[in-house]
Amino acid sequence: MKMVNLTIDGKTVTVPEGTLIVNAAKKVGIDIPVFCYHPKMEPVGMCRMCLVEIGRPVIDRTTGQVVREDDGSPKMQFGPKLETACTTPVSEGMVVLGTSEKAKAGRQDIIEFLLTSHPLDCPICDKGGECPLQNLTMEFGPGESRYLYDEKMHLAKHVPLGELIYLDRERCIQCGRCVRFQDQVVDDPVIGFFQRGRSLEIVTYSEPGFDSVFSGNTTDICPVGALTTTDFRFKARPWELRSAASICTQCPVGCNIAFNTRREAVSGGKWVIKRVMPRQNEWVNEIWMCDKGRFGYHYSKSAERLTQPLVRRQGELAPATWEEALSFVAERFQQAGDGLFSIAGGRLSNEDLYNQGKLTDSLGGKKVLYGTMGGGDLTAQSGLVPGSNFSDMGKETAILVVASDLHEEAPIWWLRVKQAAERGAQLIVANPRPTRLDAYATHLVRYPYGSEAGALLAMVNTLSAKRPDLPEAVANLVRSPELKAAAKAFAEAENAVILYGSEGTGLETSTALAQSCQNLLLATGHIGRINNGLVAVWQRVNDQGAWELGWRPVANLPEAMQAARALYVAAADPAGDDPAYLAEGRLGSQEQAFLVVQDLFLTATARLADVVLPVQAWTEREGSYTSGERRVQRFYPVVPELADSYADFSVAGQIGKRLGLDMEIRLAGRTFARLASETPAFTGLSYARLAEVVEQWPIVGRGDLYYGGTTYENSQGIGVQLPLTSAGGLSWPKLVEVGMPKIGLLAVPITRLYDHGSTLLPSSMLHQRIPEPYVVLNDQDAERLKISEGAAIQLIPAEGGSWLGVRAIARLRSDVPERIVLVPRSFGLPVAGPTVVSVRLAERVLA
Amino acid sequence: MDADTGLPSQSQNGQYLLLRHRDTPSIGELEVYRRLGGFEAWQKVITSMQPGQVTDVVKTSGLRGRGGAGFPTGMKWAFIDNKNWPHYVVANADESEPGTFKDREIMEGNPFQFLEGVAICAYAIQANAAYVYLRGEFWQLAAWLDRKIAEMEAAGLLGEKLFGTDYSLHIYTHLGAGAYICGEETAMLESIEGKLGQPRLRPPFPPSYGLFGKPTVVNNVETLTNVPLIIEHGAEWYRSLGTEKSAGVKIFSLSGCVERPGNYELPLGTTFRELIFTHGGGITGDRQVKAIMAAGASSALIVANEEALDTPMDYESVPRVGAQLGSASVIVIDDSVSIPWLINKTMHFFKHESCGKCTPCREGTFWMMHLTERIVEGSATLEDVELLQDVANQVKGKCLCALGDFSTEAVLTGIERFRPDFELAVAGSAVAN
């Protein structure tokens, strides 16, 4: 790496060749003002704010040597015009003047030009207080305006670009950051420039408007108040807000976020969350976050939240005190003994899972993770090691994404993988149907639904000399030239990462897939080094954490629950997900199992319960989550807790204490300390370690908001990556035969970002993006079955089961494989894995 | 034809080199053009010359870009990056500069010579595809050129494996949509690529990073029309025309307050006086010439005194009177024209045509237009004139491309050199000083 020395405003700095002057200046603490430049995008030099005087040493053409003055200093040649610092790379001996009279006049001129068209909106503009234009005007702008007010351009204000983002055309300074972000960074050019000259304006090309899951990021990087979110409109001024660090709970990426809160009069003086902003973590989400996290936090402040324990008396659930409820629960758990059956969902934090697990284990009971995805033990054996970072992956890395529609399952990982591919990584996308990642793939592998593990095994087999007997389906796949090429690229890459999701898989097929993935990594030697390993695209934020703490899903939950005498269900809603439970009227065994539900809302399962225990939302307490990359990150309390409320770990701990167990009931930090001492992977971790930060690049959130945007600086912790636990071994996974049915269709579950999940539906502002329940059929199948686009249909499982009453809209696509029905999860259609179904038109509209 | 040398002499009364249709109206027909020696240079180049040799000949000839910048053409061709393929040629037929109408006449009247020039340029840089970018208003001309290209293809002059060699060339026309900024070479490339017609950052320049990111030569129509003659008659012959530093002939588009506006093909070095009075028939009525805009609307205003009128029109001499020759679109202003009125017109043009990418041009042209509007209306003061000068100086030197800078030329030189006009304009203003 060749280094270059130059002088900026009198300070010398040495930077790698190719560094832009703006970035070199940052290294010595000089902030050159910019509007259109953003460190995460290619420079365009269009706003002209960064104009500086640049002098270069004169080189003698004949000798190639620097011409010297009499005193030995190099003869400098200053350009006749000011040049833009954001587009000019450094060169040896360069002298940059940003504070000379000419440069300062240049900055003042540009600010004056921008202000001629800019409206007098500061008092009513949401950006006021964190506005780069305001700050730079104060620093560099003219004190008075020479422009006549009546000649100002009057344009449309308050234009909805979709229902999430408002555009104010008068405020826009045509810096192009939003357009370039959508085009270059997320490759979703749903907005663009229209017209030219002074009439240059932003328009949206999609219907619904600004149809991109990353649209909220443009409001962070917009240097003025032109792009604002409808969520935050007029809610508060930035200086009135308090900020608290947290982790997004909508997907396993674990984006670092910051909540802004303020006391609200209309809520009677309560602390209320006003908005969500991303927090910088270059190892997880860089400075971005997706719209689901940004606009999907409202469930934590929903009016439907449970506030009091409920106990069933005379057949009805009635409010009770904590003392009553907990004693009752403890008594019945004691009686149940090893008949205690705990079901926990992946929304719970590490501390919650630890305490509930400890309680269950101490009684000899069984604990089950609510989910349909396997392989969490394998990711602990062959996952990403500390130091791994998607941003560092490029030409020498192969990334295999199998059975995952990443854009829907984990948008930020989709973005990171796409960017790695654009940097030259080999991207192998293996999926039964086309997804949004295909455009960046170097290799595309198609396999039939149900044969995901087979596809990976086929890849292993093309690489190894020995070819053991393979099932028919796998043998066919081995012959595919795309698969062979993909396997070769994977093996030859220096580093390789596999991300596996849950596209069309249930627990068994998913477990087989995870094992096959691990086999491939072991066979090609891609384990145990930085930027190598297995990553699971879980369905919930802390599924990986649950696996680390010994929680496992089971294939047949009703069967597993048969012997239970007490059920302890936390953050899971089996009855809500599968109406079969409701039809039978009871969860668990034939004898009336004692049912305790611990949740935020009165779910369908809670309605069947004997005791309902309310808990705090993650915004009201602290804790930690383990992301899909196995990074443990802390989240902090954002709003004060309600009186007389407890976190999940505290509730479990209090029950345990009543049973005579030594459990932490008060502090999450102490719970974590116990967890760390008992779980090998977490050895040495503590809340203090999780709160450590390092300096990150690009610089955000300092006084120079114009450089990186309004993303928050991370001062509360970047988290710690867990080390690998044990070594995994090659093992032949149990391949489940998922054949195509002779009659009927094969329904497979897929994930959709905007679904009917209970943590998303309370966000009414996203309702336009959340469709009614639907399934996707192959268009030829639909024609055969005489189902037209938009028809209301019902799915009847071949094995029986009462899905009656659950209807969906049929959507027809040609890229769905034949005889397949895609059923999105969390829409009320209980498809837990590949299931044979028959399809019929819904007879009548059901209320 | 020169009696001694047998070579074409300077075009004068029937010896046109570029506007040959004025000598031979049917030269737009392929057989006529070939009968007059057309496409012999093309065949010679493909069958007997190396690409580098072609470039050298054009370099030696001293041909300079006729689109306005006057950059040595051969040098531009030599800059092409030979490590990055494929190469492209783009002929700039956007011709949106007010006062310029020469390329249109060339393409209408002498299309084959132009197309042959494009072809030779393509061979010199080993491009297999060439584009002619025409302004959107030239849609009829584009259809006409398409027919001519089809005729060339039918005659084996374009297409695959020409003249028995491995070299292939296709020429395509491409229409713009009414934007002056697309005459700027990088904005033109963006437009051909289907993107918003806004200039790119330079460096890198088109010969290293051009159309679709590949090395591209962009040349004006008139420049390319000179090329077949240079190949046919030699670089030395071309050097003998014009002046030492500005070789060759130029088509001067004369317009404004003259008796006979139109295109005049004359050697470089002809004086303004000769162009305006001898060929152009002098000023209409019995008015006096007041100012000359040598480069269309992008010009500085030349004070039309004796010295200026006697200045030769070439790239070196015109700067002596404080202007650039540019594309030689000579607009003549007489003493009935108020300079504030004139710069109001140019400002309206630039405000309308600014692409909006960079702040000074986008906001500056808008502001200056409002100021000139008020000055002309009579509702401005002397402070406004000084403000206009200030704003123009603020815009100058800060823009992404030349449009912004050029928009200030007429304004600044107008105020500086014709101050009494402005004082008159604001004297009658209703607004108290």
Next chain:
Amino acid sequence: MAGIIGEILRGLSTTLHMAATKPVTIQYPEVKRPVRPRFKGRHHLMRYDNGMEKCIGCSLCSAACPADAIFVEAAENTDEERYSPGERYARVYEINMLRCIFCGYCEDACPTEAIVLGDNYELSFTDRRSSIYAKEMLLVPVDEGGKPTPQKVEPGIYTRSIPVMQDPKD
């Protein structure tokens, strides 16, 4: 004898002189002295002549206040329910009179001359709750010819939040 009385009278001269002079005491509260022109008393949220509120809910007064006495929550105007010209108005506006130091910075900061400090200084209350002056208490009554807020208006007229300002008159 006469000398001593004379001395006493001389000594009491100032007292007697003052006894004969008119006292300067103003019999408050029956008689109230008018305040000076720039007196800073109780706040008023002003209206335009047509009855619309001048306050646009920008919170600049709140930011300027050295005592953190002002609390503002803004909301969006619609043409069916319009409180102020432009997009934004103050839905909640509270001043804590116990915190307020009557410095007038809020009046200086206000971009629309909405909050002004008036003449009233008789502001006592008997419990802390009453010291929170809400928007209804601060808004001035509607002038003749004006309509009370919220108003229903034609769309497209009241688009500007900050009107053309004139120079201060005092």
